[in-house]
Amino acid sequence: MFLKIVIIYTVMRKFEASRDYGFYLKQIIEIFDKKANADLRKYNVTASQMRYIFTVFRYGNIDVPMKVIEKELDVAQSTISGLTSRLLEKGLITVNIDKNNPNGKAVSLTDKTDKILDGGEKFHQYLESLIAKPLTDKEKELFLIILKKVLSNLTDKKELP
Numbered sequence: 001m002f003l004k005i006v007i008i009y010t011v012m013r014k015f016e017a018s019r020d021y022g023f024y025l026k027q028i029i030e031i032f033d034k035k036a037n038a039d040l041r042k043y044n045v046t047a048s049q050m051r052y053i054f055t056v057f058r059y060g061n062i063d064v065p066m067k068v069i070e071k072e073l074d075v076a077q078s079t080i081s082g083l084t085s086r087l088l089e090k091g092l093i094t095v096n097i098d099k100n101n102p103n104g105k106a107v108s109l110t111d112k113t114d115k116i117l118d119g120g121e122k123f124h125q126y127l128e129s130l131i132a133k134p135l136t137d138k139e140k141e142l143f144l145i146i147l148k149k150v151l152s153n154l155t156d157k158k159e160l161p
Contacts, residue, residue: 032127039123043116044090050120052083053092056107057117063106065098092116 036047045053055072056064070080084107087093092113098104132140 035127036123040116040120043119045087045092045116049083049087049092050116052080052087053109053113053116054120056093056109057113062108063096063099064108065101066095066105066107067101069107 033047036050040047040050051073052069055069059068059072066080066084070077073080084093084095084105088095090112092110094108094110095105096108098106131143135143
């Protein structure tokens, strides 16, 4: 009897989950990553590596401190180290001593990333169009406002209840 109740509760919870905000956000992110990884395979990079490359590009392309990349991507130092190693092996970046911090390292992109950045930007625009396609202009504006509010609320440093 207890097992039957647990199974019923689990099934009911799955149906309830389909109405949770997190469920939809997670689905969207997973679909984005899946589509991005499939598209980026032709460049031999992952979505995470592309975000890294794009971050370095946005910060001027030359001698971007690894601490900046770590903060921008909001990942652990070990994750940045792993991504850096793989991109270095592929010849997509160079690593030097950070001019402002002799104990730190700075990253620059090589010419090999030009094609990847161009293709990545086109694919990014395609993904954005998929989001926007079913929305009216007013809904697009409202959706962006709501996303910004939620992000702001989630990144607020207040303690959780």
